[in-house]
Amino acid sequence: MLLSDVVTTSAAVAATRSRLAKVRALAGLIAQAGPGEIEPAVAFLSGAPRQGRTGTGYRTLWDLKISPAAEPSLTVEQTDGVLEELSTTGGKGSAQRRVELLTGLFGAATAAEQEFLIRLLTGELRQGALEGVMLDAIAAAAEVPAEPVRRAFMLSGRLPVTAVAALSGGEAALGEFRLEVGRPVRPMLASPAPSLPEALTELGSCAVEYKMDGARIQVHKQGDSVRIFTRTLREITKSVPELVELVRGLPCGSVVLDGETLALTDDGKPRPFQETMSRFGATSERELLLRPYFFDCLHLDGVDLLDTSLGERHAALLKAVGEHVIPGAVAPSADEAERILADSLEAGHEGVMVKALDSVYAAGRRGKAWQKVKPEHTLDLVVLAAEWGHGRRTGYLSNLHLGARDPDGGPPIMVGKTFKGMTDELLAWQTQELQRIESHRDSWVVFVRPEFVVEIELDGAQVSPRYPGGVALRFARVLRYRPDKDPAEADTIDAVRALLPGKGAADAPEKHN
Numbered sequence: 001m002l003l004s005d006v007v008t009t010s011a012a013v014a015a016t017r018s019r020l021a022k023v024r025a026l027a028g029l030i031a032q033a034g035p036g037e038i039e040p041a042v043a044f045l046s047g048a049p050r051q052g053r054t055g056t057g058y059r060t061l062w063d064l065k066i067s068p069a070a071e072p073s074l075t076v077e078q079t080d081g082v083l084e085e086l087s088t089t090g091g092k093g094s095a096q097r098r099v100e101l102l103t104g105l106f107g108a109a110t111a112a113e114q115e116f117l118i119r120l121l122t123g124e125l126r127q128g129a130l131e132g133v134m135l136d137a138i139a140a141a142a143e144v145p146a147e148p149v150r151r152a153f154m155l156s157g158r159l160p161v162t163a164v165a166a167l168s169g170g171e172a173a174l175g176e177f178r179l180e181v182g183r184p185v186r187p188m189l190a191s192p193a194p195s196l197p198e199a200l201t202e203l204g205s206c207a208v209e210y211k212m213d214g215a216r217i218q219v220h221k222q223g224d225s226v227r228i229f230t231r232t233l234r235e236i237t238k239s240v241p242e243l244v245e246l247v248r249g250l251p252c253g254s255v256v257l258d259g260e261t262l263a264l265t266d267d268g269k270p271r272p273f274q275e276t277m278s279r280f281g282a283t284s285e286r287e288l289l290l291r292p293y294f295f296d297c298l299h300l301d302g303v304d305l306l307d308t309s310l311g312e313r314h315a316a317l318l319k320a321v322g323e324h325v326i327p328g329a330v331a332p333s334a335d336e337a338e339r340i341l342a343d344s345l346e347a348g349h350e351g352v353m354v355k356a357l358d359s360v361y362a363a364g365r366r367g368k369a370w371q372k373v374k375p376e377h378t379l380d381l382v383v384l385a386a387e388w389g390h391g392r393r394t395g396y397l398s399n400l401h402l403g404a405r406d407p408d409g410g411p412p413i414m415v416g417k418t419f420k421g422m423t424d425e426l427l428a429w430q431t432q433e434l435q436r437i438e439s440h441r442d443s444w445v446v447f448v449r450p451e452f453v454v455e456i457e458l459d460g461a462q463v464s465p466r467y468p469g470g471v472a473l474r475f476a477r478v479l480r481y482r483p484d485k486d487p488a489e490a491d492t493i494d495a496v497r498a499l500l501p502g503k504g505a506a507d508a509p510e511k512h513n
């Protein structure tokens with residue numbers, strides 16, 4: 001298969017807003033791929049090479065300025081081979097070899113392929129938003145139902161490997177994927193509940209727990225070996241030695257736990273979310289001690305629990321973590337549940353989670369089995385650009401352009417701007433970081449690649465003929481950046497539209513509260 005086939009398909013997918021057309025285009029190409037081509041082709045189409053980051057800066061690629069080939073000849077396998085070598089070439093004298101490899105690759109590429117490769121290698125093509133579309137395309141190409149494809153992806157976390165299994169061994173091969181201690185699965189997510197009583201009524205027998213304002217962690221322990229992952233499945237084991245130590249001491253041989261971590265002030269209130277997140281960086285100061293609050297157990301001592309009920313998982317959780325369980329109660333009365341909510345807010349947390357006791361762990365899904373109850377209205381939106389400030393803010397990037405996710409995998413749709421709610425520290429940080437992901441600029445605005453998610457508090461939405469989605473935010477202000485979220489997890493344009501006057505909150509297909 002030629003790389004140009006992938007480039008053409010990628011362009012066709014980007015050019016249409018129709019989900020069906022995207023699925024057809026992707027499935028058509030995947031079905032044509034030979035056994036060795038499926039993995040790299042799916043990786044390229046999702047904008048994420050199999051090798052991860054190849055350590056090649058944008059400038060290096062740009063500076064090469066190599067004249068393009070007139071005709072396409074590069075194959076998918078050749079391209080993948082070069083990326084493989086790039087990712088394994090390091091140490092002394094490697095700079096020269098890397099330039100040789102890139103020169104060879106770019107010299108064999110047409111202008112369109114060169115542009116595609118630059119965007120692929122710089123991460124600009126990474127299209128988390130395409131994930132759902134790609135899963136449907138893999139199912140269509142392999143002629144299998146969508147559900148086993150989805151499940152295999154949730155357990156493997158990798159689209160290319162899922163595609164290979166689907167196309168080479170069908171449903172049977174997809175069914176081989178199991179929870180593996182040490183390999184993270186995508187976390188289960190929650191839907192917004194209109195109110196606590198409604199959530200209790202809808203779910204029947206349930207657990208009610210604090211919704212703590214920390215960061216999600218997934219912990220894998222096998223004997224003395226402990227690995228810890230974030231919500232986006234990034235490994236942070238080395239940054240959180242105190243959590244590793246604590247988990248190593250738990251009274252079990254092997255366990256997979258889901259939970260929240262945060263640091264507390266001296267008087268027991270949660271410290272700001274930003275401080276917890278900063279601990280996940282490689283070089284962070286370790287002054288704040290993080291504590292874990294576990295709320296789920298996916299595996300205990302050789303037994304997988306993904307498909308058992310929350311009631312059973314909760315029993316396993318208590319056995320494994322004892323006092324480190326999140327505050328809450330199993331099957332509380334309505335009054336007790338109200339008290340848990342009041343206590344949680346009083347203690348400085350966000351609200352409560354209400355979870356059906358008979359539900360299984362739906363990895364990677366935002367379902368109704370987990371519902372969150374919290375008083376504030378917020379949206380997680382993608383930063384598209386920022387305008388230079390004036391007055392006190394001269395020299396700083398200030399007014400943010402905000403985009404909502406297109407549920408069909410297109411680029412984010414602009415829904416408003418805000419310069420409110422930012423501290424001087426945040427302004428300085430965003431001025432630097434946004435220029436790092438700049439795509440282009442004019443005299444007033446710096447446009448960026450859609451990589452940052454920011455949590456916005458707002459009063460609602462209004463109809464707007466000026467914005468492309470026909471809807472604009474009302475009184476938006478920045479609460480915080482969400483480095484733990486990918487743009488693929490931002491709120492959708494439908495969630496923004498659901499805030500229009502006359503639309504009940506329950507119309508929102510995704511979270512918005």
Ligand SMILES: Nc1ncnc2c1ncn2[C@@H]1O[C@H](COP(=O)(O)OP(=O)(O)OP(=O)(O)O)[C@@H](O)[C@H]1O
Pocket residue numbers: 187188189190191209210211212213214215216231260295326353366372380511513
């Ligand atoms: N008891 C709990 N059970 C499950 N998740 C919890 C709990 N307490 C806090 N959380 C956090 O809440 C998140 C689940 O809510 P949701 O699915 O809406 O994710 P979210 O989009 O990050 O939510 P939000 O933006 O409202 O924090 C989890 O990812 C986790 O980090």
